[in-house]
Amino acid sequence: MKILESYQLGALALSNRVVMAPMTRSRARADGVPGDLAALYYTQRSSMGLIISEAINISEGAKGVPNTPGLYTMDQIEGWYEVTSAVHAQGGLIYAQLWHTGRAGHSSARAGVPGVAPSAIRIEGQQSFTRDGPMDFEVPHALTIEEIKTVISDYRVAAMNARIAGFDGVELHAAFGYLPNQFLVDAANQRTDSYGGSIDNRVRFTLEVLQALMEVWGERRVGIKLSPSNTYNGMTDSDPEALYKHLITALNKLPLAYLQLMQPLFPLDEFPDWPKDTVATYARFFAGTVIANGGYTRETAGEEIQSGRTDLVAFGTLALANPDLPVRFDRGGPFNEADRATLYAGGTDKGYTDYPALSAKGDS
Secondary structure (H helix, E strand, O other): OHHHOOEEEOOEEEOOOEEEOOOOOOOOOOOOOOOOOHHHHHHHOOOOOEEEEEEEEOOHHHOOOOOOOEOOOHHHHHHHHHHHHHHHHOOOOEEEEEEOOOOOOOHHHHOOOOOEEOOOOOOOOOEEOOOOOOEEOOOOEEOOHHHHHHHHHHHHHHHHHHHHOOOOEEEEEOOOOOHHHHHHOOOOOOOOOOOOOOHHHHOHHHHHHHHHHHHHHOOOOEEEEEOOOOOOOOOOOOOHHHHHHHHHHHHOOOOOOEEEEEOOOOOOOOOOOOOOOHHHHHHHHOOOOEEEEOOOOHHHHHHHHHHOOOOEEEEOHHHHHOOOHHHHHHHOOOOOOOOHHHOOOOOOOOOOOOOOOOOOOOOO
């Protein structure tokens, strides 16, 4: 099977083309240190060609969701070092996904400090997850130019900390309505300075962050995740095809490790002209490695790679529920079903590290 073939990702030799997608699990300690079971959770999945970590807050101000990990204190760095060391001991590879929630979080996760965004526009029609249950999103503080530079510096420091923590590279989370995505789309970015208005200006923040990450990591060690046709967290744009074609073409000037493209995960009935297949629409504009993500199965992933449209495929709930996913792909199953009730279940092992692997005889 093509998906089980090895792949050279920059200087990294991947044992197969199965990628563990980044998935928030909300099991970190209150201080942002990975939970006690995190090393076991990731190590169980180390047979996948590449692991991309759950979203990791780059600073205290970046945090918007409770019990999510960080990479800005020494305790957090040491916690992640335990994770990466355990993964490497099993021959695995792991990237850190760097995260700033921007307006897509709640002040209760930051001791009452308001969120930030390119413009003071709050998310409507959704609620934020908090320790006290769902709450309405708040109006964010519009970043000044000086504050934008500080956020970019926070990304750079987090990238440095990821190196200390033993990660093999970093991914910029620029999808699903988080801060870089907020700068990209004109529904959230109504600035009139050099970071707003034209498409060229709206992609500036994302490109400057990527440049900062590459200054730390060098060539082919920085990836980016985009979700061009996902409207979650108020991410709508008047011309998404022009926006993302421009951005992805600009990415070719940077020697990135990969571009991770999300397929639409939500109905697009209100946007009939938006691309329904983002890989088919946008992958051709990127000269490097493409990772496809979004609802793939063993069969459809194989077809996607065979078609040449993508190089690797990322799996979310399949990887969560099947820690030995490459083995199951090789054997054609069986596959565990994910328990959606325990996706964000706090500090327990239930739905986290208790999914069984196949025995030597092939049964769970």
